[in-house]
Amino acid sequence: MKPLLEVRKLCVEIPTRHGTLLALDGIDIEIARGEVLGVVGESGAGKSLTGSAIIGLLDPPCRIAGGEILLDGKRIDQLPDKEMRRIRGKRIGAIFQDPLTSLNPLYTVGRQLVETITTHLALTPAQARRRAIELLEQTGIPAAAERIDQYPHQFSGGMRQRVVIALALAAEPQLIVADEPTTALDVSIQAQIISLLKTLCHERGAAVMLVTHDMGVIAETCDRVAVMYAGRIVEIGPVADIIHRPAHPYTAGLMGAIPAVDQDRDRLLQIDGAMPRLNAIPSGCAYHPRCAKAFERCKGERPELMSAGSVRAACWLHEERQ
């Protein structure tokens, strides 16, 4: 079956006074219906930018410089704003990190939900309101019929994020792009939100792209993971393989740096140095200056994604083994 979302050789550039920076460089992603794809990486890796490019919300002066984005076989990266606006909300739902800034503080929660529903579905205001209450109930908001007329500031952080999820699901989108949906929440609330997102998407067969820096969230939620570094995907594959048998040295470093809650370690594995800036991306493999296993070829030639067991990794180590 054809994947729902196909991203091919996507490049995003940022023009600046000192020249044009390439922020995303040849991203290839596919997501099937009902699948959850996790996108991880450190800040500056380009994971949020990938999400924004897919929903067509790149902040100018960022722009798509090449490649294509296909939803259900049709290109959506070149659509005029008006048509893109119809797709966004109707076929692609978005959930952002901070639930307070994704809701309008001046409107009641109900008004925002009803507006979204009537924009995308042919329902009367009364029907839309009934549907809004149903949505709030499904996302686990108690006494939804009363709370629908309250303002965002009357909800706690976790409850607000539920409202944002209800908004994203309002028009039954086929694809949901969730950018750090639990980062602003406490751990106990995080667990509630993650399991909610998972059940709702599973029930509706929606595809999800989950952008996060938290490997724990990825491990619990995703089917496949893409690991990003300096604007490129360095490893992609099934979640269990990436966590237990990472093929790229960067993924291995990232996993080793996470303190474990069920074992004692005196020192954490650390990756020295920091992610390169966009104006100073090293030649060859961008990770080679921090990589303990780098050899001569890594400095000169850039590796593309290649098969490495059950996953695909952009690392020359795997070509030798083949």
Next chain:
Amino acid sequence: MSLIEVHELSKRFEVSAPWLNRVLERRPRRFVHAVDGVSFAIERGKTLALVGESGCGKSTLARLLVGLYEPSAGSLHFDGQDTRAVLAGPKAASLRRRMQMIFQDPYASLNPRWKVADIVAEPLREHGLIKDDAGVRRRVGELLVSVGLAAADADKFPHQFSGGQRQRISIARALATAPEFLVCDEPTSALDVSVQAQVLNLMKDLQRERGLSILFISHNLAVVRHVADQVGVMYLGQLVELADRQPLFAAPRHPYTRMLLDAIPDVAMSGRSRTPVQGEVPNPLSPPSGCGFHPRCPYADPRCKEHRPSLQEFKGIRVACHAVIEGRV
């Protein structure tokens, strides 16, 4: 003797309506008890970690300890001296020199218009530790090297550094006065995991070299497990469990501690089943009666709703829970 001894420390903030509204609308004065009767001690060279969700009062407690807030009640002793009395007297500066703080956000805690040299030298000059400029410069260079930066970085501005490097600058600044006690308020929560690992390893090394005592505040239990000797769990301004690291993670007693441990996503994918706990932290303005955790607690009974449990000894740890003490859990 412990370096830090805290006894029944409390801090309340007034959140009343303005005076005129209170008089006209007959509204009472209202207070929020951010820290409510907390007692603990920190030994020399050891780390006490405080964990809890947002709004539980852990940052307020950190600020109380370094004297940024005045306590509303209770006492605080540093090396046997009552800090409240000392900070009000002529020896305040010499006490402040011995304790320093590292803040959460390395982007906000460094003055963007100062060079790193001035940032790190400020405590040295403020306390008059080194008088001549050449000496200050030498010391700043040593401090930067000790946190893994280069002495030449002194001439740069904070914006020229990444988040992890900025947090190293904050650490260098905190170490400038050679303190015995460091308060770290979420020092790594603004950092990426790989950078967090660098900073945590550095802090452990520095603690070993200098015999620092540390109060480490975090909401991340995995980080706490990595750095702490002793762990305190806070909920609504109170300490609900205080135990050494080993027993706390091996056999958590308080239902809230269990819940926090259960809520951590499972990176190892061991298939451990996770029960997402229902409910949220109550509004601190109107905390529940009795035990603050009872509305979310699966073991709550009528007694929990009426009587607030106190922190008491139980099989080698300290816990504030009727159900645990009565053996209902």
